[in-house]
Amino acid sequence: MRFMAATAPPPTSPLSTLKMRLGDMNALHAAIGIMDWDMQTYMPPGGSEARAQHVSRLMRMHHDLFTSDEVQRLVEESSRGATGDDAAMLRVVKRELDQATKIPAALVEEKAKLTSTAFDIWVKARAANDFKSFAPYLERVVEIVREEAEYLGYKDHIYDALIDLYEEGATTADCRQMFDGIRQPLTDLVRAIAAKPQVDDSVLHGAWSEPAQKAFTEMIVKAVGFDFQRGRQDKAAHPFCTGWSIGDIRLTTRYKDNLLSAIFSSLHEAGHGMYEQFSPKEWDLTPLCGGVSLGLHESQSRTWENLVGRSRAFWVRFLPDLKQAFPQLAALDVDSFYRMANKVQPSLIRVEADEVTYNLHVLIRFELECDMLTGALTVRDLPEAWSSKYQTYLGVRPATDSEGCLQDVHWSGGSIGYFPTYSMGTVLSFQIWASMARDLGDLDAVIQRGDLASIHGWLVEKIYSQGRRYTPKELVQRVTGKPFETHDYLKGLTAKYAALYGL
């Protein structure tokens, strides 16, 4: 392959010119994406200063191009009478253009500066368990996010404007309904499990070989359908998935003393990765390519991590391989391993939480975010409110703010409204799973006979191949035949853990 200067086709219509501009923006986004991937995988320490400058310039170039008078006019003109894929693409573009233009540049700039500083302060505050030093920055972040919400507009609740940024069409009422539905059942389930003897998973902790972990995780990631001809997996401090074409989707994982960590984080990221890899080829590099929302995306990572990866059937299939890779585990039987992979233990840290307690961590953040935005909770009172909610919902209480309200990066970066998508995704994964079971039959049997391709194929057909053609709500309705709800989630979760813990 050689590089050559691309030349614009003669613009025959506003739409073809718009597609040309969108192609340029896509190239800028790809550049930002690869620079970010590289920063987190291979970049030498000395590269960070230039990297920050390069990325910020490319972001500004993208923003200037997107919000230019020409592009706004082209979007307007192209929208008249557009049909089919073009109409769907224009809907996506108009929504993003709306978000990019509604907030004044001065506020965008102020937020960028503030969060850049707030992030540095947060890193230090968390290390020093010093919430007081972070509090004034968080106060200002909340104020700016409030202003943003006002510029974006909303109908019922100021939080609506924010959650919509991450989950198109979702409202505060939707979140409330979800959390109201799961709060009590989850709390009850956690209490019931706590009364039972705890699983001993000490055999899974140790100094595991990194190359062996790499080989094993890549084997199972490949087995579930991630295509290594069109992707790769590298090591990074934090697992993530990124990409810039359906032909080049990248996962990262990390290796810890808990053998399960790399396994399940790899399956989780592979779920995100497959959603991207199996977008339609004809939409590659266009706004219609990729996952439709954070919630839908999370439903796929959770499906492969939990519903497939944490099933007993999966380990009937793969425990022999695991034992071969790690002969120390030779004595382990499938039922013991299954229990260890699904150990439930209320803890203080969200990112280490198990399948049952996870959504309670998220619920706490949602409630606190809403209260901070409406003014019902001041930043000064946040640590106590945080601790008290952990006590109520999880029965544990942080000894320090570092393992309390300082643990997450999101707020220092101004991301308020993001957290609920984690829970939506988890809940949705069960709803989709139930729908799949109606088509494919007993999914445990499907997994146990090694027919992961059927599950993969069903998800490709119903979800991955739809790209961003539909809104998230439309897609959920099409895939599951009903709107988003918590029934399948509560039923599935309760059944699984009742069996596991003998409730």
Added chain:
Amino acid sequence: MRFMAATAPPPTSPLSTLKMRLGDMNALHAAIGIMDWDMQTYMPPGGSEARAQHVSRLMRMHHDLFTSDEVQRLVEESSRGATGDDAAMLRVVKRELDQATKIPAALVEEKAKLTSTAFDIWVKARAANDFKSFAPYLERVVEIVREEAEYLGYKDHIYDALIDLYEEGATTADCRQMFDGIRQPLTDLVRAIAAKPQVDDSVLHGAWSEPAQKAFTEMIVKAVGFDFQRGRQDKAAHPFCTGWSIGDIRLTTRYKDNLLSAIFSSLHEAGHGMYEQFSPKEWDLTPLCGGVSLGLHESQSRTWENLVGRSRAFWVRFLPDLKQAFPQLAALDVDSFYRMANKVQPSLIRVEADEVTYNLHVLIRFELECDMLTGALTVRDLPEAWSSKYQTYLGVRPATDSEGCLQDVHWSGGSIGYFPTYSMGTVLSFQIWASMARDLGDLDAVIQRGDLASIHGWLVEKIYSQGRRYTPKELVQRVTGKPFETHDYLKGLTAKYAALYGL
């Protein structure tokens, strides 16, 4: 580090606005650079189609920005009364703008399309030893390059316009003078060596461990002064050096059955890399940063590869480490190893050539390029002309065109005028070395006592820290006190090989 949208400073002058635009172009170049690096190191096969499109779009964006009316006007206005660094920067920018604007867009596009196809055809033609299928494309390449040269303009010889693209200010007459000076002495030296018993280096061929080669090459690359805090070394099919900031310079190497291959290619690329790494911090990300020309750059790769790396003194120092890394070599003594590292053997393939024969390979290409451009040689007659020159200068004759005139990638890409910079760099490395010896004394003694930092420091002061402030010719004059010439090269090379081969 967080990313934030960069905002333009209020433009107080044409120069400050120009610098803002140049910063954006620098970011686009950085993106292209990292995409190219990634393509050659980690990109999965499926990524190539999108990568080609992304890179070509970013190249066009760069070109459009650079040749925009605004930037041309800003360069013009900024040039009035500019002094010091600004004047030097504007000289560099004007030269590049000149090159970017003189050739009509239609010709650039035609060349891009042609060379894209020609490259594919060349790959197949080389594999199939089928020059005839490549010949029509090479004919068209030569025609287009002729047109380019006419647009660029020249004084004495059409080839002047082309070599100046790669080596500012160099002329055909300069090349002729250099090659006329070295043709006979090199041919004589090769003949004299051929009459002597050949060195047996079979002990260096084998199945060497890649991790051991990686560790050893990184150790010596670090020892010569390459900063791994601001760079890294990866594996690629072809060794190269690239970068996008003095804080992030990347080398690649490859591992072959000849143990010396990775060692000397690593030192070679590290020479390029250090020239970039030690540009002044205040010029980072500006047009004044980096090496001044291909010839100067090659002088630095050759210095570290040959004058340092292939010296006996260097191996007095590092052979013990090599033996530790590869215990199979335990019996090897320094003099034997020194002879193996400097084995001279006329061969057909330039990239595998030794220090003595290398410039004869280049000379042949220079003579053929000139003749093709003037029409003295037709493409049809190229294979025979090539073979006959190899017979004359090197005493070997290719049995096939694949190991003859089809071996290099350059012509299929339209790079005519590039080859002489390889020889200029080699010749210049000796001239600079002699100048360094006047300051630092016996350089073998300096190397043998492990004081590589003195050599590195001298080069940083005299060359690397000068960035692109001076023209290549000015820099050579400043560093060596005289214009470019072949005296030190011939003297140094002859003395070294007379001693090695007992001439």
